[in-house]
Amino acid sequence: MGLFETAAAKALASSGVFLFMTVLLIAAAKRISTCIALFSLQSLVLTAQIIAMSRMHHSGEGFVIAAMVLTVKVIAIPYVLYRIVEELKAPRDVSSSTSSSQSVFIAAGLILLSFFAVRPYAGVLGGDQSMLAASVALVLTGGFLMVSRKKALMQVVGLLVLDNGIFLAALTTTFGMPLIIEIGIVFDLLMGVFLMGLFVFRIRDTFDHLDVSKLRRLRG
Amino acid sequence: MILLLPLFIPLAGAIVVFSCRQPRVVVRAALTTGALELAAIGVTVYSIHFQGVLTAGRYLRADGLTSFFLISLGLISALVLVYSSGYLRHVPEGRFSSLRWFYGLVFLFLFTMVAVYLSANLGMMWIFVEATTLASALLVGFYNTEGAVEAGWKYLIVCTVGIAFALFGTIALYLAAVKGGVNPQSALDWGTLMAAAPGLVGGRELLKLAFVFVAVGYGTKVGFVPMHSWLPDAHAEAPSPISALLSAVLLNCAMYALLRFDAITSRAIGSGFSHTLLLIFGGVSLAVASLLMIVQRDLKRLLAYSSIEHMGIVAIGIGLGGALGLYGALLHTFNHSIAKTFLFFTAGNVRENFGILRMERIRGMALSLPWTGGALILGALAITGMPPFGLFVSELVILTGAFSTAHYFIAVLMLAAISVVFGALLYHFQHMLMGKPDDVPMQPALRRSEFAVMGVCALCLVVLGVHIPSAFAAVLRGAMAVLQP
Numbered sequence: 001m002g003l004f005e006t007a008a009a010k011a012l013a014s015s016g017v018f019l020f021m022t023v024l025l026i027a028a029a030k031r032i033s034t035c036i037a038l039f040s041l042q043s044l045v046l047t048a049q050i051i052a053m054s055r056m057h058h059s060g061e062g063f064v065i066a067a068m069v070l071t072v073k074v075i076a077i078p079y080v081l082y083r084i085v086e087e088l089k090a091p092r093d094v095s096s097s098t099s100s101s102q103s104v105f106i107a108a109g110l111i112l113l114s115f116f117a118v119r120p121y122a123g124v125l126g127g128d129q130s131m132l133a134a135s136v137a138l139v140l141t142g143g144f145l146m147v148s149r150k151k152a153l154m155q156v157v158g159l160l161v162l163d164n165g166i167f168l169a170a171l172t173t174t175f176g177m178p179l180i181i182e183i184g185i186v187f188d189l190l191m192g193v194f195l196m197g198l199f200v201f202r203i204r205d206t207f208d209h210l211d212v213s214k215l216r217r218l219r220g
Numbered sequence: 221m222i223l224l225l226p227l228f229i230p231l232a233g234a235i236v237v238f239s240c241r242q243p244r245v246v247v248r249a250a251l252t253t254g255a256l257e258l259a260a261i262g263v264t265v266y267s268i269h270f271q272g273v274l275t276a277g278r279y280l281r282a283d284g285l286t287s288f289f290l291i292s293l294g295l296i297s298a299l300v301l302v303y304s305s306g307y308l309r310h311v312p313e314g315r316f317s318s319l320r321w322f323y324g325l326v327f328l329f330l331f332t333m334v335a336v337y338l339s340a341n342l343g344m345m346w347i348f349v350e351a352t353t354l355a356s357a358l359l360v361g362f363y364n365t366e367g368a369v370e371a372g373w374k375y376l377i378v379c380t381v382g383i384a385f386a387l388f389g390t391i392a393l394y395l396a397a398v399k400g401g402v403n404p405q406s407a408l409d410w411g412t413l414m415a416a417a418p419g420l421v422g423g424r425e426l427l428k429l430a431f432v433f434v435a436v437g438y439g440t441k442v443g444f445v446p447m448h449s450w451l452p453d454a455h456a457e458a459p460s461p462i463s464a465l466l467s468a469v470l471l472n473c474a475m476y477a478l479l480r481f482d483a484i485t486s487r488a489i490g491s492g493f494s495h496t497l498l499l500i501f502g503g504v505s506l507a508v509a510s511l512l513m514i515v516q517r518d519l520k521r522l523l524a525y526s527s528i529e530h531m532g533i534v535a536i537g538i539g540l541g542g543a544l545g546l547y548g549a550l551l552h553t554f555n556h557s558i559a560k561t562f563l564f565f566t567a568g569n570v571r572e573n574f575g576i577l578r579m580e581r582i583r584g585m586a587l588s589l590p591w592t593g594g595a596l597i598l599g600a601l602a603i604t605g606m607p608p609f610g611l612f613v614s615e616l617v618i619l620t621g622a623f624s625t626a627h628y629f630i631a632v633l634m635l636a637a638i639s640v641v642f643g644a645l646l647y648h649f650q651h652m653l654m655g656k657p658d659d660v661p662m663q664p665a666l667r668r669s670e671f672a673v674m675g676v677c678a679l680c681l682v683v684l685g686v687h688i689p690s691a692f693a694a695v696l697r698g699a700m701a702v703l704q705p
C-alpha cells in the first residue's frame with residue numbers, strides 16, 4: 001500500500017466525524033442560508049470521501065462520480081437554493097417547532113441511535129462502522145428536519161440531507177453502484193430540486209406565506 | 221430495436237407539443253402522437269408474444285409482464301388523450317398551465333412510465349419511478365389553485381421521500397447480489413438477478429431488509445396505508461384526465477416495480493416473508509380505505525380512496541401467491557384501471573356541469589343529467605365488483621385463492637370491506653342522483669368524445685366480466701410465467 005492509499009484510508013476513517021458535525025450544526029442553525037451552506041459543506045465532505053475511496057480502490061469511475069457530486073451537490077443545488085432565498089424576499093429564519101438547543105439534543109440523540117442501529121449489521125456489511133452510522137444519522141436527521149421545520153425550503157434541505165445519507169450508505173457498503181445509475185440518481189435529484197423551487201414560488205404566490213405547517217386545507 | 225419506438229414516441233411528442241403555439245394544432249399533434257404510441261405498443265406486444273423476450277442494448281428489456289402492463293398503459297393513455305381533447309377547452313393561459321404545457325407534461329409523464337416498464341435494470345427502474353413523480357407534479361398542480369398547489373407540493377415531497385427509501389432497498393439488494401458473487405456491473409439486471417436468485421440465500425437478512433425498504437418506498441407510490449397521504453389530495457386536485465392517469469396507470473407502474481422485487485425475493489429466500497408483508501399492507505389499506513370512503517364529501521376523493529382499496533386487493537392477490545392469487549391480482553390491476561378511468565371521466569363531466577364535486581351539494585342528477593347519472597351507476601356497480609363486470613371475476617378469483625390457501629381472515633376481511641364500499645358508494649350516489657335538481661345544468665348530455673371513450677371502457681368491463689378473450693388470456697399467462705418460472 002502506497003503512501004497515498006494509507007493517507008486516504010486514514011482520512012476516510014475519521015471523516016465520519018465531519019459529517020456528524022455538519023448534522024449538529026444544521027440542527028442548530030437559525031437561518032435558511034446557513035443550512036444551505038452547511039449542506040454544501042456536507043456534500044464537500046462526501047466528495048472527499050468518494051475521492052479517498054477511489055484512490056483506495058484504484059477506480060476511475062469514482063473520480064467521475066466525485067466530479068458529478070461536486071458540481072451538482074456542492075455547487076449547483078446550493079446555488080439554486082440561495083437564488084431562491086434571495087428572490088423570495090421572505091423572512092429567512094427556519095421557523096422550527098423545536099428550539100435550537102432542543103434540535104441539537106435531538107440530533108445528537110439520533111446520532112447515538114444510529115450507532116446502535118448499525119451495530120448488528122456491521123459484521124455482515126463490512127465497511128467502516130462509523131461511516132455506516134453516519135449514513136443512518138444523515139437519513140434520520142434529514143427526516144427530523146423535514147418534520148420539525150415549517151418553511152417549505154427547509155423541507156427541501158431536509159430531503160437533501162436524507163438523500164446524502166442514502167448516497168453515503170451506497171458508497172460505504174458497495175462502493176457505489178454502476179456509473180450510469182449514479183448519474184441518473186443525481187440527475188433526478190437536480191430536477192427534483194428545480195421543481196421544488198418552482199413549487200416554493202407557487203406556494204408563496206397563492207398563499208402569501210411559506211409556512212407549510214399552515215397548509216392544511218386538504219386534511220382528512 | 222423495436223423497444224425504442226414506444227419509449228421515444230412520447231418524448232418526441234412532448235417536444236413537438238412544446239414547440240406548437242396554436243391550441244388547435246397542439247390537440248391535433250397530441251392525438252396523432254397518442255395514436256402512434258398506441259400502434260407502437262401494439263407492435264411491441266405482438267413481437268413479445270412471438271419472440272418471448274425483447275432487448276435493446278444493456279438497459280432496455282421487455283418480457284411478458286412488461287407486455288401485460290404496456291397494454292393497459294396504451295389503452296388508458298389513448299382514452300385519456302381523446303377525453304382531454306374535449307375536456308380541456310377552456311384552460312386559462314398561465315405559466316405552466318396552458319394546453320401546451322398540459323400535453324407536453326402528459327407525454328413526458330407517459331415517457332417515464334413506459335421507461336419504468338422497459339427498464340432491464342432495477343436501478344434504472346428506480347430512476348424512472350422517481351422521474352414519474354417529477355413529470356406529474358406540475359400536472360397535479362395544474363389548476364394553480366390553493367388546493368392544487370398544496371396537493372402538488374405534498375405529492376412531490378411525500379413521494380420523493382418514499383422513493384428514497386426504495387433506493388435504499390435497491391442498494392441493499394445490490395449489496396446482497398454482489399456479496400452472493402454476482403458481477404457488480406450486472407448485479408441489478410433483472411435477468412441476471414432472477415438467474416442468480418436461488419444462490420443468494422446467504423444474504424437472507426439483507427434481502428429481507430431490502431424488501432422492507434422497497435415495499436415501503438414503492439408502496440408509498442402505490443398508495444398503501446399509512447403512506448397514502450399524498451394520494452387523495454393529488455387525485456382530487458388534478459384535472460380529471462390526470463386523475464385517471466394517476467390512478468389507472470401510475471399506481472400500476474409502482475405495483476409493477478413491487479412485483480419485480482417480490483419475484484426476486486421469493487425466488488431467493490422463499491415467498492413467506494415478502495408475501496406476508498404484502499398481505500399486511502394490502503389488508504390494512506383495504507380496511508382503512510373502505511372505512512374512510514364512508515365519510516368522504518368530495519367525489520374525486522371518494523374515487524381516490526377507492527383506488528387505495530383496490531390496490532390493497534391487488535396486494536392481497538400478490539401476497540396470496542400461487543397461480544390463483546397472481547392471476548387474480550394481474551387481472552384486477554387491468555380491470556381496476558378501466559373502471560377507475562370510466563369513473564374519473566364521469567367525475568370530470570359532473571364537475572363540468574355543476575362546477576363542484578361536493579357530493580352533498582349535488583342533487584337530482586338522475587333527472588337533470590340522465591346520461592351522466594347512468595354512467596355513475598354503471599361505474600359504481602363495476603367498481604364494487606358486481607357481475608357482469610370484469611372486477612367481479614378478478615375479485616372472485618382472489619377470494620377463491622384466499623379460501624383455497626386457508627387464509628380465512630383475509631378472505632373475510634376482503635368480503636367485509638367490499639360490502640362496506642358498496643354501502644358507502646350507494647349512500648353517496650343515491651344522494652347525488654335522487655331528489656329535485658336545484659338548477660338546470662349547462663349542457664344536458666355527454667359530448668361525443670366523452671361518450672366514445674366511456675363507451676370503450678364500459679365495453680371492456682362487460683367483455684372481461686363475461687369472457688376473457690383468448691389473446692388476452694395468452695398475454696396474462698405470459699406475464700405469470702415471468703414471475704413464477
